Each structure stands twice: as structure tokens, then as C-alpha cells.
Amino acid sequence: MKESALQYVWQHKLFVQQNLMTTDGQSVNVIDVGRLNSGGGPDFFNAKIKLGNTLWAGNVEVHINSSDWYRHHHQYDDAYANVVLHVVKKADQDVYIHGDRKLPQLELVYPETVENSLSELESGTGRLPCMSYLSDLSDIHFRNWKELLLYERMEQKVEEVRRLLGQCSNDFEEVFFRILFRNFGFSLNRAAFEALSGSLPWPVILKCRQSLQQTEALLLGQSGLLEKAFAAHPGDNYLSALNTEYHFLRKKYGLTPVSASLWKWLRLRPDNFPELRIAQLSAFLADDRKLFRELSKAVTAAELLRLLEQTRVSEYWQHHVQAGRKPSERTRKPGRQSLLGLIINTVIPVMTVYADYRGDSLRQEQLLALLDQLPAENNLIVRRWEQAGIRSTTAADSQALLQLYRKYCEPKNCLRCRIGYRVLTIESIKT
Ligand code: SF4
Numbered sequence: 324m325k326e327s328a329l330q331y332v333w334q335h336k337l338f339v340q341q342n343l344m345t346t347d348g349q350s351v352n353v354i355d356v357g358r359l360n361s362g363g364g365p366d367f368f369n370a371k372i373k374l375g376n377t378l379w380a381g382n383v384e385v386h387i388n389s390s391d392w393y394r395h396h397h398q399y400d401d402a403y404a405n406v407v408l409h410v411v412k413k414a415d416q417d418v419y420i421h422g423d424r425k426l427p428q429l430e431l432v433y434p435e436t437v438e439n440s441l442s443e444l445e446s447g448t449g450r451l452p453c454m455s456y457l458s459d460l461s462d463i464h465f466r467n468w469k470e471l472l473l474y475e476r477m478e479q480k481v482e483e484v485r486r487l488l489g490q491c492s493n494d495f496e497e498v499f500f501r502i503l504f505r506n507f508g509f510s511l512n513r514a515a516f517e518a519l520s521g522s523l524p525w526p527v528i529l530k531c532r533q534s535l536q537q538t539e540a541l542l543l544g545q546s547g548l549l550e551k552a553f554a555a556h557p558g559d560n561y562l563s564a565l566n567t568e569y570h571f572l573r574k575k576y577g578l579t580p581v582s583a584s585l586w587k588w589l590r591l592r593p594d595n596f597p598e599l600r601i602a603q604l605s606a607f608l609a610d611d612r613k614l615f616r617e618l619s620k621a622v623t624a625a626e627l628l629r630l631l632e633q634t635r636v637s638e639y640w641q642h643h644v645q646a647g648r649k650p651s652e653r654t655r656k657p658g659r660q661s662l663l664g665l666i667i668n669t670v671i672p673v674m675t676v677y678a679d680y681r682g683d684s685l686r687q688e689q690l691l692a693l694l695d696q697l698p699a700e701n702n703l704i705v706r707r708w709e710q711a712g713i714r715s716t717t718a719a720d721s722q723a724l725l726q727l728y729r730k731y732c733e734p735k736n737c738l739r740c741r742i743g744y745r746v747l748t749i750e751s752i753k754t
Contacts, residue, residue, distance in 0.1 A: 328441045330366055330385045331738045333410050334359055337747055338433040345427040346414045349375045357383050364402040372408050374427055381407035392418040440746050444737035454711045456746045468741040469723035476726035480672035496615045497525045499673045506668045507604045512597050515585040519546050527576045535637050538609040542601050544569025547583030556647030561639045593644040602640035603657050610634055618670055624696040631662045667718055694719040704728045
């Protein structure tokens with residue numbers, strides 16, 4: 324067992340509470356376990372413990388073994404001078420502070436089922452370690468927890484927008500497109516798209532976006548992929564025109580392209596090939612319908628989707644997935660799932676901060692409510708939850724479950740998770 328798990332048992336009073344005794348034989352009555360301290364110093368502040376007939380108010384330190392007190396050199400540390408109880412799993416020696424005050428020690432005893440659940444949650448061998456307990460959870464517990472997770476996830480996204488605003492001289496449209504760049508890479512090419520974005524000054528983008536061809540030349544040229552494609556297919560008229568345009572722009576604005584080696588194709592479906600994605604992003608950027616302004620006014624999820632779906636790539640990219648290669652038979656455009664991802668990860672967070680900036684709280688609520696209108700995302704994590712019996716119907720569900728998986732399950736933060744809490748408390752209640 325880890326020390327953090329023992330702290331959890333103490334914090335949530337999962338231990339056997341009848342007839343508690345210190346190792347010296349004094350009765351123990353835990354009035355208040357104290358407040359968990361995540362910084363330096365004792366583990367719990369302001370606990371209230373009755374030892375025999377005396378009520379003590381002070382701090383509690385938790386260790387697996389008593390001897391850890393010395394291993395961690397607490398015996399001469401003033402920060403531990405107010406420890407009123409040393410809580411341990413095993414009392415393997417007496418402990419003192421400043422050499423003369425002997426600390427009362429309590430060996431925690433807790434049901435075997437709690438121990439088993441804790442080690443099951445801590446082990447996490449690929450599948451969700453709490454999987455076997457999920458069917459025992461009531462809807463209400465899960466619903467409340469999902470609401471909090473969704474809020475936490477949206478807060479993170481909004482914070483990121485605020486951080487970028489500072490870097491973009493409070494220009495919301497630039498922030499919108501900077502985030503769009505990154506999210507166009509989805510998971511595999513996110514870093515490459517970020518590098519591409521970083522290589523392009525916003526004033527240069529603004530100058531080129533009047534023409535779709537010039538925007539494509541700028542983005543594909545800066546990606547390093549245009550040069551590679553043109554070298555491989557010098558007879559392709561479209562590539563030739565784009566290459567000429569790009570060399571003009573590069574010289575004029577003193578640009579340096581990113582390395583073509585940043586881009587990845589491994590296991591990508593043709594619809595996600597980087598060149599096609601860059602061409603689609605160019606169409607969003609060059610869109611003379613003032614996309615940002617229109618999106619900022621759209622009220623329903625259907626309106627947002629329609630606005631994004633109306634954006635058309637150039638004729639060439641409607642029939643290609645890679646520059647210079649044989650034209651594909653079907654028309655290429657971003658799929659529903661991709662557009663959904665862009666709305667959730669780009670449009671809603673940026674517009675939420677934009678609404679906040681304008682003091683429009685009604686609009687902020689509308690934007691959050693859009694997540695209940697949009698369908699759930701379909702990705703590996705959402706499917707994993709589905710296999711565990713937890714289905715997502717709306718984007719609000721899938722976003723909450725993504726947050727849960729990424730921030731709690733993956734880093735094994737089960738002890739900070741409400742499901743983890745339910746698993747442990749249900750088990751202790753059962754005994
Ligand atoms: S973090 Fe929560 S949901 Fe995830 S595995 Fe642990 S207990 Fe289960």
C-alpha cells in the first residue's frame with residue numbers, strides 16, 4: 324500500500340472506528356481528521372483528537388511504518404512540532420519530536436475489502452481498474468461527477484484561450500485560428516500543426532488570406548511538404564503554380580518553413596493526410612465569409628455545423644488526398660466527426676471567452692448548452708468506456724468521460740475520483 328492510500332483511508336474515515344487505542348493503550352476518539360495538506364509539512368492540519376480524557380487540536384502525520392518518521396527526518400523539523408497523532412499502518416518503533424516528546428501512535432485497521440479495492444485501483448493493468456464496480460454505481464452519482472468533470476474540462480480549455488489571448492495582443496480571431504491550427508492536427512500531427520502555426524506571423528496570414536490559392540501556397544509551402552511534393556511531381560501544374568507563389572511569399576516576408584520530417588502518416592486514413600488537412604485549414608483561413616464573425620453569432624449546434632460544412636477546399640483538393648498523386652474518386656471534405664471535434668475544442672472555448680469579454684453571460688450559457696445538443700464523439704476512449712457499460716450520448720457525456728480518463732484514470736488518480744470513493748466506501752459499508 325502507498326502512503327497516499329493510507330492518507331485516503333484516514334481522510335475518509337474508512338478505518339474501523341470502534342475501540343480505537345494508541346499503541347500505549349490510550350483510547351482514541353477522532354472528532355475531526357483534519358484538512359489534507361498537499362504542500363510541505365504534516366499531512367493533515369487542524370485535526371481534533373480526543374486521547375483518553377484530553378482533547379487535542381493539532382496536526383496528524385501519516386506513514387506506512389512508524390520508522391518512516393525518522394527516515395523522513397521529521398524528528399528535528401519544527402514544522403512537525405504540533406503533530407498530535409502519528410497514524411501508521413504498522414507501529415514498528417516509538418517516535419519522538421525534538422528528542423523528548425513521545426508521539427501517540429495509532430495503527431489503522433481497515434476492512435480487508437478496502438485493502439483489496441485499494442490495491443485493485445492502484446494496479447490498473449490496462450483496463451479500467453474499477454470496471455467490475457461500475458454496474459453498482461447509481462446514475463445520480465455518476466451524473467453529478469460527470470457534470471463536475473465537464474466543467475473542469477471546459478475550464479482547462481478556456482484557460483488555454485486566455486493564455487493565448489495574452490500572446491496574441493487580445494485578438495480573438497487570431498486566437499481562434501491559432502487553436503484551429505493545433506486542433507487540425509488531431510492527435511498525430513498536433514505538434515506539426517503547432518510548429519506550422521508558430522512559423523506564420525499573423526499579419527502575413529491576414530495579407531494572404533484574400534486568395535485561397537495564396538493561402539494554400541503559404542501554408543503548404545511553410546509546412547515543408549510543398550517542396551517535397553513538387554520535387555517528386557515537377558509536371559503537376561497546380562504544384563508548380565503553388566511553388567512559384569510560395570517562393571515569392573517566402574522571400575517577401577522572410578519566412579522559414581518547418582521541417583517536412585515533422586509530419587506523420589503512420590496508420591492515418593487518407594482523409595487525415597496532412598496535406599489534405601492543411602488544404603482544409605487554408606479554406607477556413609481564406610474564407611471571405613468572415614467565418615469567425617458568423618460563428619460568434621451562431622446559436623444552435625446545427626448552425627455551427629452548417630457554417631463549417633459550407634467551407635470548400637480548392638478544386639484540386641476536392642479530389643486529392645496527397646499532392647501530385649492520382650486524383651481520388653470521391654470529393655474530400657472534413658467529416659462530421661472532425662467538424663464536431665473542431666466545434667468542441669475550438670469554437671466553444673474561444674467563443675465562451677469572447678462572450679465573457681463582452682459581458683454576455685447568456686451567450687456563455689448557450690455555448691455550454693451546445694454540448695448537450697451535439698452528439699458524442701467517437702474515439703478510442705469513448706469506446707473503452709462503452710465497453711465498460713458507460714455510454715455517451717452527447718458531447719457533454721463524451722467530454723466528461725475524456726476528462727475522467729485523461730486526468731484521473733490514466734495517471735491513476737483513483738483516490739481523487741468520485742467513482743474511486745464510491746468503490747471504497749461501498750466496500751467498507753458492505754463489511
Ligand atoms: S480514476 Fe475513477 S473511473 Fe478511473 S479507474 Fe480510477 S476509480 Fe475508475
